[in-house]
Amino acid sequence: MSDGYYRFPTIHQDTIVFVSEDDLWSLSRHGGVARRLTSNLGQVNYPALSPDGAWLAFVGREEGMPEVYLMSAAGGSARRMTYLNHTCQVLGWTPDAQQILFSTNYGHFHPQEYALYTVAIDADAGQVTPAPVGPARSIAFGPAGGVVIGRNTGDPARWKRYRGGTAGHLWIDRAGNGEFERFLPNMRGNLASPMWLPDADRGRIYFISDHEGIGNLYSVTPAGDDLRRHTDHDDFYARNPSTDGARIVYHLGADIYVYEPTTGIAEKVAVTYHSPRVQRNRKFSPAISYLDSARLNPTGDALAVTTRGKAFTFFNHEGPVMQIGQRDGVRYRLPDFLNDDQYLVMVDDANGEEELVIFSADLAEAPRRLSGLDIGRPVALKASPTEDKVALSNHRQELLIIDLKSGEVTRVDRSEWRPIAGIDWSPDGRWLAYGFGVNLNATEIRLYHLLDPAAVDETSATPLTHPNPVTVTRPILHDVAPSFDPDGNYLYFLSYREFNPVYDNLHLDLSFPWGMRPYLLLLRDDLPNPFLPRPDGGDDAAEHDHEEEENEDEDHEAEEDDDSGEEGDENDHDEDDALGELEGEISGQNYSSRQRNELPPEAPLDALRKATHSSAGPHAGKEHDLKQEKEKRKTRQLVIDLDGIERRVLAFPTPDSRYGQIIGAPGRAIFTSYALHGALDGDEDWDDEGEEGGSLRAWVFKEYKSETMAENVTAFELSRNRKKLLYFSGKRLRVISATEKAPSDSGPGRRSGWIDLFRIKVSVAPPSEWEQMYREAWRLQRDHFWTEDMAEVDWHAVYARYRPLIDRVSSRSEFSDLVWEMQGELGTSHAYEFGGDYRASPHYSQGVLGAEFVWDAAAGGYRIENIVEGDPWNPAATSPLAAPGVDVRAGDILLAVNGQRLDEATSPAQLLVNQAGQEVLLTLAPRPAPPQDGASAPAAVASDAEAASDAEAASDAEVASGAEIDSNAPVAARLEDQVATSEEDAPSKPEWRAVVVKTIHSDDDARYRAWVEAKRRRVHAATEGRIGYVHIPDMGSHGYAEFHRGFLAEVMRDGLIVDVRYNSGGHVSQLLLEKLARRRIGYDASRWGGVAPYPADSVAGPRVAITNELAGSDGDIFCHSFKLLGLGPLIGKRTWGGVIGISPRHPLVDGTITTQPEYSFWFQDVGWMVENYGTDPDIEVDVTPQDHVAGRDPQLEQAIAEALRLLAEQPIIKPDRSTRPSRALPRLPGRQQN
Helix, strand or coil: CCCCCCEEEEEECCEEEEEECCEEEEEECCCEECEECCCCCCCEEEEEECCCCCEEEEEECCCCCCEEEEEECCCCCCEECCCCCCCEEEEEECCCCCEEEEEECCCCCCCCCCEEEEEECCCCCCCCEEEEEEECCEEEECHHHCEEEEECCCCHHHCCCCCCCCCCEEEEECCCCCCCEEECCCCCCCCEEEEEECCCCCCEEEEEECCCCCCEEEEECCCCCCCEECCCCCCCCEEEEEECCCCEEEEECCEEEEEECCCCEEEECCEECCCCCHHHCCEEEEHHHHEEEEEECCCCCEEEEEECCEEEEEECCCCCCEEECCCCCCCEEEEEECCCCCEEEEEECCCCCCEEEEEECCCCCCCEEECCCCCCCEEEEEECCCCCEEEEEECCCEEEEEECCCCCEEEEEECCCCCCCCEEECCCCCEEEEEEEEECCEEEEEEEECCCCCCCCCCCCCCCCCCCCEECCCCCCEEEEEEECCCCCEEEEEEECCCCCEECCCCCCEECCCCEEEEEEECCCCCCCCCCCCCCCCCHHHHHHHHHHHHHHHCCCHHHHCCCCCCCCHHHHHHHHHHHHHHHHHCCCCCCHHHHHCCCCCCHHHHHHHHHHCCCCCCCCCCCCHHHHHHHHCCCCCCCCCCCHHHCEEECCCCCEEEEEEEEECCEEEEEEECCCCCCCCCCCCCCCCCCCEEEEEEEHHHCEEEEEEEEECEEEECCCCCEEEEEECCEEEEEECCCCCCCCCCECCCCCECCHHHCEEEECHHHHHHHHHHHHHHHHHHHCCCCCHHHCCHHHHHHHHHHHHHHCCCHHHHHHHHHHHHHCCCCCCCCEECCCCCCCCCCCECECCCEEEEECCCCEEEEECCCCCCCCCHHHCCHHHCCCCCCCCCCEEEEECCEECECCECHHHHCECCCCCEEEEEECCCCCCCCCCCCCCCCCCCHHHHHHHHHHHHHHHHHCCCCCCCCCCHHHHHHHHHHCCCCCCCCCCCCEEEEEECECCCHHHHHHHHHHHHHHHHHHHHCCCEEEEECCCECHHHHHHHHHHHHHHCCCCEEEEECCCCCCECCHHHHHHHHCCECCEEEECCCCCEEEECCCCECCCEEEEECCCCCCHHHHHHHHHHHCCCCCEEECCCCCCCEECCCCCCCCCCCEECCCCEECCECCCECCCCCCCCCCCEECCCCHHHHHHCCCHHHHHHHHHHHHHHHHCCCCCCCHHHCCCCCCCCCCCCCCC
16 A cells, blocks of 8 residues: 545545545545545546535546536536636535536636636536636635635745735625725735635634745634634645635645644544556657657667667667666666767766766676766767767856766866857867857857877877867857868858848848858868869869768678668669568567577677678678778878968858758768748647758768758768768658768658667656656756755755655656645746646547627527637637628527537537537528618628627517527538528528538637737727827737737827736847837928838837736836836736746656746846846736726726826927928029129
């Protein structure tokens, strides 16, 4: 028996229900054996027992998105209650036990804006009712109709000791009349989970608060006084409490506690937990889904691959796959073969810290670990081509060389500014090239010279007269990704030094969308320009030709069985037959059990080669001779003339573009280039399988041109002999010749070069994997947190406190919860965890029509209300019912979806499950006949409210007049008859109408557009068009686009309101502030074109900003900068307070992303203090619950008033044409008489 990980408890009298292993369990509040209530396909959380103990509501994911479900408290099947397609959380019940209370972000475009809803237990069609309290996440009921609600009341344990603008706070309506006021406004803490328990007077209001540093249970009277602390936990936070009105249950760590108000004692519930814990069972995952890295062996015929933290080696297209290292619980990264092909070096964390470990090809030789070396977290590793040494760069922006034999570590360099930008060894192993950041805006190429103790003298022209390392380029901006030419003539690199501006197509602006080009350095001063043909035929291309021919001669025999053989070669058939025989032998068909399971203690790759070469066919007689290969790889020592080398730089004659890598191959330089794409491209592509790669191209020196080798390439590398090329294409791998174009074949195999990754069988033991992931997540914070002392958090104590809980974790969601709480101890923003390998569950995407549907019993269908109208030209940003050509309007009656009749128990949402992005047939009731006998026709264009009112009246008249709808007639049959009838032959009797629309996945974009346009109309109406309005939803590419969409359209008005409420952050605030800070100082007037401001797109008059507590991250920075720059007043509420930036780039083995707060923001007025506090507005304006209910926006109204006041105080000065100068010919004055 093992303890589980218990969360989200709910209580009714002696029964507790809680969540463990993503299912519901029940037990006595006195402890005992827990009984499983559900065995669901998806996650289950947030259960709530009804006040009478008969029902159990919870959030489930049985069909995809989280929705409210209901089941008997005793167990049994559950019924889906909602179809909102949004995040939700069950909060409890109304006192009469007839309505389930839940919060959801449905109906609002911002994911953190939650509101309260109820759904009746007898609702069959998902009908929900909003609670009249405005935004809230929690609610509790008291005597005499009293209500307390919580805003921003999430889980304080995820950001411990948070004090920013979205700290949870309470509002109270003591009399139950809808008049709320702030409750406990002066309590400086993060409040959550209000509960109103009765006592002799008006009861006490209990809640979670961490105002004393740890999340504990507190209470006050309804008047807000007599604060008491009821629990004294000093290790973990008390979390997610609930009550049955008599006692409170909560979870802490992974345990359940019950607090008895009558005794004032909180006791842990002893749970006897019998569970097979099946989500801890071993499983197999596809290697392609978790591919981390791949490296060719020196000859290019075998690979080392890491996937899901495990290392494997195998021949490219045949033979068994061998796992290297420990089977489970260790992560292996950055594998590379040493030069003799007998050893593989990797990074692993078997001892808790990352170390280098060397695996021998001889299975009898134990791995050799280089423990105790301070190598940091390696981010790139490359083995020397001649010695047992590796160069690695790490998270500390260091470049190290490690001698694998002696264990000696040489710190070559360290940049204070930027990560090492690429590393490469020279062919002779005596030089190391790398990109070094000299400041934020400049990276140079440096060379480090390794002395050869066996050499009598050094081959460099002046090895002792230059610094070591030595700078060899003079960057304009960044010189990166150096790579040596295998012949030792050139050093290739990519450089950001191409200033080729492109005019913006929407407004006056220029940018540099390409900025890069490949370059080379001539390593000797006697080398000619390789890009200039020489007419005498004695050019350097001949040298390339000669060297390439030598390479081809050496490889002639090997090419008989090369992967890139031409189709149609008669030997290919023999080769395929031989491979078929070989695969049968290796799979065990012709092996004894001993041969299959007990390989002799010899080199694995050698053993495979021998097995491979024993087959008949083209492989016969080709015994691999490592000594011979090693002799072939011997190269002459490289000569580099360092004097004046920075002047011997040449640009490749290729277009400036966006380049990714460059590597030298025999007679050519291979590089990747990427086409430009919009930052928002693919946002609505729900089937996107990953970012498109670039073009793999080669500059062929003997032909003086570049050619395409492959497309859709994301990364590539060459084997050490520079004959084979491995590239990544999305999640696929391919090995091709380094000097030929990729074959056209698409399937895996020797002809095509595609690697069959399904040969790799990745075994996963979740308990071991979770422990390794926990350790790595902890290390990542330790190594990357922005200050070395972890802001005085005892990070080792945190590790020790949470580590025992790993053994209790039984599902991936529980592991996520544990990591969130552990990282929450940092007490800072942006310490996130998301993604990962969760248990597969059904996902049936909800089709959305962007409207509300209300059952109309009299009409026998659902009345359409509140059609959300966004951009009609963008199908993803407006209701399909509002699309051009769709004759549907508010007030119409929907009768059927895809031929299925709707009724009171069958809603449109129910029939749209699994219909997202699909065309659906909607059947609507006939509209009433138009007015007759001279009655005035309705206006061609009416408002939504007018249309809805007219439609409702018409429908009521139709029902009253006895118009009948045959509810028993087959819908499909009626539609067929209707379609078959032409318009000319249509009967006079009203017929059902049919429209076909394509559903959308979400109406959030449409709701956003409708919200923005409504605010803009209000500003224009209130200011007679003098003040413009812009909303910025985030500080990323979407927000940048939205700002310019609004700004360019509104900037010509006299003033501007900039609304950054709900801004979710990003990184472009400084770009937007630049434009808002432009001060208009003049105009440019023409005869016919009016006057244009100078600077262009500058605001003439007042600028007013609105913010709220849900504006954060770069939204915080924008708000604070708006004030510091003196652009205008800031109105609203204090912002979120999270300004420590992140750069997610270290996924855990199952794809989980944890973020490390790395870049802390400092302002000249408040220093570091925007973090965990936010920015105070100049004018504080709250929006009360009653404001929301009444549809008021007092923050916007205050901004309008302030803009008009400032405009009146400082009127706009515009050119007065009456004062224009006269250029008339002056009258010649008379000549003076002498």
